[in-house]
Amino acid sequence: MTLSIETPALLFSATSLILLAYTNRFLTIAQIVRSLKSHYDEKHTKSILLQINNLNLRLSLIRYMQLFGVLCLFLSVFAMFLLFLEQQIFGIYLFSASLLCLLISLAISFWEISISVTALRLHLSDLLEEKN
Template sequence: MQLTLTTPALLFPAISLLFLSYTNKFLALASLIRTLHEESRNNPNSPVISGQLENLRRRMKLIKHMQGTGIMSFISCVLVMFLLHFNLFQWGFVIFGLSLFFLLVSLVICLMEIKISIDALELQVQQMHH
């Protein structure tokens, strides 16, 4: 397979959209944390708030890793284009595979974060029924 400059460039819009999604997740999480912080001041011994804060802490770590691996994917794409520009096709091909791997890891972490988010919502819905 011949790798051209346009191949890694095709990932730029996809990675950019992922970052927009990740940023939205981060901003929503920040808002939730600020709201819970205020609630915890009014009710400092609530096990529900404590559990929600632990959940948000795990989600923050996952979002950090999602963003980190997404950034590595983006950097790898730029490096591939640089290598291809200097006719280092073999290295470009290898690094492009690495870029795809980072993108895959980022998406898998995103899936894990979504599962935690859904689990938290399930707990909230169950609590409303009691």
């Protein structure tokens, strides 16, 4: 089995866009946490504390998403380097590891999104109950 040097390069644009999306999610959640923290300092309500805890979990997940995304990119570049040096077997293994890191990053992303959707649905159900 052979792998061309261009194959790992295919992950560059996808991984870069994914990392940009992860960073935007991180920055948005960080801003929400800061806002909720100031609200919590004014009113010590349990609901705000629960939201902050939920967002803290999501921030941790995003950190791992970014970690595995960067590791994917790093391993892809290293695989290209090994393929350039005509080390096919090691290049294939590293490229496989980079794909595995990308899969892990995407799986954690799915987990984080599902937590976000659950929290939003809970928030919306509170609003619907207030309406009725």
